[in-house]
Amino acid sequence: MKKILYFIAVCIGLLAACKKGDLVESTAYEKISPGDTKYAYLKILNLTPASPALTFYMDGNKFSSALSTLGTENAGYAYNGLFPDLGYATTSPGTHTLTAKIIPTAAADANLEIFSTIINPQAGKYYTVFTTGQYSTTTKKIPSSVMLEDVRPALDTTKVFLRVVNLYNGSPNLDITRDLATGTKMITNVAYGTASDWVEIPNIGPGVTPVVKTFINATGTTNTLIAAGVSLTFTKGRAYTLYMRGIVGNTTYPFSGTIYTTFY
Template identity: 65%
Template sequence: MKKILYLIAVSTMLFSACKKQALVENTVYEKIAPGDPKYAYVKILNLTPGSPVLTYYMDDIKFSGNLSSLGVENSGYTYNQVYPDLGYSVTSPGTHKLTAKVIPTATADPNLEVFNTQISPMAGKYYTLFTTGQYTATNKKIASSVLLEDIKPLLDTSKIFVRIANLYNGGPNIDLIKGDVVTTGVKVISNVAYGTASNWVAVPSPGNGVAPSFKVFFNDAATGIPLITAGITITLSKGRAYTLYLRGIAGNPTYPFSGTFYTTFY
């Protein structure tokens, strides 16, 4: 089924004083077909250990965020949280300033700008920005990020596509192994360095059913040793493409290595 994104172009609430006291919503929507070259498409994943809860701004205009019932923003996006959850947010093509501030209701450093970078998304293309580095109470800055163009693979209802995005600070290059036992598993993706992502790969023999489960290992590409000895079991749906992202800080027990995934295309 063709999926449509909706952008609210104008939003006006008209309150009628008629006898029925009807509430009338007069909202104009613009239908945005996937890949419409009028727009660029952006997702943001906070992979900065220690990050406070953030709101993102594009050219000083709020790009993300939530409001409480009192109209004061009290939630946002912290470490290992993605905006938006599914799909992408839209912006105009061209060069933009992307920033992040601590939410105004935070106990520490409310409204402090902690991230500032420039991005230049192109018309009709999709991107994920990963914040990286480490945030501390001393530096109070997210000093680095990685912008990845998301090129949609040719989806197939019999296949599952995956890629690796390696954001594991201080970690090795990574191989992705599929199999119940690491020594006899199939190498699906090879040698992904920190700050880079692999190409899309169809999972070999994913299993029966619409959403099969299977075990994967994230191996040190140089030694062949898995970073998680027992591997992890994941359940993915056919006909979709998933980003498996690696996070944490090598040698840091507070932010250990972890492999997580999100749906990138469906």
């Protein structure tokens, strides 16, 4: 009994010694400056229709995962899943093997590797890897990918920058217009599997978070892919990627245009 009481007394003494706010995080973290040449910087966007939920690996080591509140890896990056959702993950510069496996809690083909590609990111540079093509339950493979270098534009707190990536399977070349299908062209002639350069959105208007109505047309026409257009909300001082996804003529994976923050 004395031993138990002594233990309790010691605990009370330790708690009393730790004043509110005095708890100290002992883990050492490295502060990474933007463009630090010790690293290369990656985003991964799964744009393969019908893809199962995935975990990505770099040279066999887990690079991404999504956990439930219980710590189980029961989520992942399925079709339209972006990792990380803001900012970039880091890796060492040079040649790597990037692979993906179906998450371990999947009902079918758990832990099966369905994607593999060789990448060669350079020191201090930023990239996005897009998985592409269509997933086949017969071959159980993601057939292809596109890796783009993300060159940071000259950000300004009064401006918004935009680029377009066309990964809409079967897509014609695309134009992006402002306000109307017949409006001012902001970006033109983006072929499937390619990206436009950065453009500054003209006449962005007042306020910190302007909304811009955009139309996505087959190049050289006013044949818009979404009749009502797409209203995009931006934050000034950021650069955004607008990406096209889906499969032409497929009602399960119809055309869609989505934005994410690329730089801020």
